[in-house]
Amino acid sequence: MKQKFLETLEKTVQEYDKLDRFGFIGLIGSVNPKHDIDMLFLPNPKYKNGEFIKSQMELLGELKENLKRVDSDLVPFPSISVQDEVEYLSNRKKSEILFHNLVFLDNPGFVKYNPLGFRQNIRKNMQVVYGDLKILDDNSLRYEHPLGDDYYLVINNHRHVSNYPKDLLSKKTKHICDFILRRHNIKSGLRESKAVLSQQECKKLYLDVLDYLDSRIKN
Numbered sequence: 001m002k003q004k005f006l007e008t009l010e011k012t013v014q015e016y017d018k019l020d021r022f023g024f025i026g027l028i029g030s031v032n033p034k035h036d037i038d039m040l041f042l043p044n045p046k047y048k049n050g051e052f053i054k055s056q057m058e059l060l061g062e063l064k065e066n067l068k069r070v071d072s073d074l075v076p077f078p079s080i081s082v083q084d085e086v087e088y089l090s091n092r093k094k095s096e097i098l099f100h101n102l103v104f105l106d107n108p109g110f111v112k113y114n115p116l117g118f119r120q121n122i123r124k125n126m127q128v129v130y131g132d133l134k135i136l137d138d139n140s141l142r143y144e145h146p147l148g149d150d151y152y153l154v155i156n157n158h159r160h161v162s163n164y165p166k167d168l169l170s171k172k173t174k175h176i177c178d179f180i181l182r183r184h185n186i187k188s189g190l191r192e193s194k195a196v197l198s199q200q201e202c203k204k205l206y207l208d209v210l211d212y213l214d215s216r217i218k219n
Contacts, residue, residue, distance in 0.1 A: 045140030
């Protein structure tokens with residue numbers, strides 16, 4: 001199972017055409033698909049955060065589809081605090097891989113969300129997939145992004161590739177996207193909507209929110 005995953009990951013990364021939006025991608029620890037797999041994603045500071053997050057979401061989607069072709073699947077989750085509920089709600093099967101999706105926008109975020117011991121172990125137990133971990137020391141990533149909280153709301157809550165029940169996925173997506181937009185004084189009406197969004201509609205809603213957040217940042 002481990003070898004199948006590594007081969008599929010390598011194929012997916014090699015075929016992905018927007019790798020330059022990443023500053024670093026790396027596997028952490030023992031890579032045990034029977035338990036879970038941890039992967040770290042860091043941005044290329046030349047791109048806006050929304051572009052990076054969209055590419056990361058897209059790469060996960062392609063990895064998921066490629067794993068399905070070899071009789072497996074990917075169930076991503078953003079943090080250990082939601083791992084058990086994601087596993088439960090996705091109705092995870094033995095052939096499916098729980099995927100700890102560690103996405104950070106800058107050095108302050110990396111430090112804020114990871115204890116010191118974990119940060120030190122990352123550097124010792126990292127298998128590089130793409131880029132260089134030294135990107136964390138890049139001057140452009142030294143400061144916290146002014147809209148970081150909004151971007152992290154997307155990172156930590158999108159579940160459109162996590163095999164959630166359709167009704168829950170729709171409700172959660174509308175709730176989070178509406179909340180982000182309300183923070184910018186935009187009344188979307190999403191929370192009041194009775195429509196049940198499809199998986200693709202949920203994805204598009206998050207992408208639209210990311211585009212809006214990027215539009216708020218001057219080049």
